[in-house]
Amino acid sequence: MSGAFLGGLVAGYGVAIPVGAIAILILGLSARTSFRVGAAAALAVATADGLYAALAAFGGAGLAGIIAPVAGPLRVVAAVVLLGLAAHGLWRTWSAHRSRLAPSAPAGRGLGTPGRAYAALLGLTLLNPATVLYFAALVLGRRDAVAPGAVDAALFVAGVFVASASWQLLLAGGGTVVGRALASPRGRLVTGLVSSALIAALAMATLLSS
Structure with a gap:
C-alpha cells in the first residue's frame, strides 16, 4: 500500500x-429517515474532508519552491500545531465527559431527501476552518512535502x-443502535481519546522525520 495513501x-x-x-x-437522519439519506449526509462530510485535504496537498505542491529553504523549521511548526490540536481535542473531550454534556446537533429539518441532506452537510462541514489547518499542518510536516508529486498528493x-x-x-x-453507544458519554470519551492519540502520533512522526 502506498505510503501517501496510508498517510491519508x-x-x-x-x-x-x-x-460531535x-x-x-448523521445518526439522527439515518434513524429518522432512511439509510439512503444518512449515507448521502455521510458522503457529504467525506467530500468536504477530501476537498480540504486536496487544498492542503496540492497547495503544498504549488508552494514547494518557497518552503524548501525552511522545510525543517516548518516541520517543527507543523508538529507543534498538530500537538496543539491533539491537546485541544483531549481537553474538549475530557471537559464534555466530566460535565456529561452531549454536543448539540442541528435540528436537521427539511433534510428528508438524499440531495438535501448532501447539500446541507457539505455546507456545514466546509464551515469548519480547523479542518484545513489540520490537513495543511500534516502536508507541511511530511518529509516529502518539499517535493510532492501529483500522484502522491x-x-x-x-x-x-x-x-x-x-x-x-458506519x-x-x-x-440508533450504534448511535446510542457512540453518542453516550463513554462513547464520546473513547472516540475523542482515539482521535487525539492519532493526531499526537502524526505529530511525533513529523518531528522524527525532521
Whole structure:
C-alpha cells in the first residue's frame, strides 16, 4: 500500500472519528429517515474532508519552491500545531465527559431527501476552518512535502476520503443502535481519546522525520 495513501487514511480517521454535532446529525437522519439519506449526509462530510485535504496537498505542491529553504523549521511548526490540536481535542473531550454534556446537533429539518441532506452537510462541514489547518499542518510536516508529486498528493487525498467516508457510512449504517453507544458519554470519551492519540502520533512522526 502506498505510503501517501496510508498517510491519508490515518489523517482521515484522525479528523473523522470524534463524535460531535455533525456525527449526531448523521445518526439522527439515518434513524429518522432512511439509510439512503444518512449515507448521502455521510458522503457529504467525506467530500468536504477530501476537498480540504486536496487544498492542503496540492497547495503544498504549488508552494514547494518557497518552503524548501525552511522545510525543517516548518516541520517543527507543523508538529507543534498538530500537538496543539491533539491537546485541544483531549481537553474538549475530557471537559464534555466530566460535565456529561452531549454536543448539540442541528435540528436537521427539511433534510428528508438524499440531495438535501448532501447539500446541507457539505455546507456545514466546509464551515469548519480547523479542518484545513489540520490537513495543511500534516502536508507541511511530511518529509516529502518539499517535493510532492501529483500522484502522491492524489493518493493522500484518496486516503482521506476513504477513511472519512468509511467512518461516516458506519455511523449512518449503525443508526440508533450504534448511535446510542457512540453518542453516550463513554462513547464520546473513547472516540475523542482515539482521535487525539492519532493526531499526537502524526505529530511525533513529523518531528522524527525532521
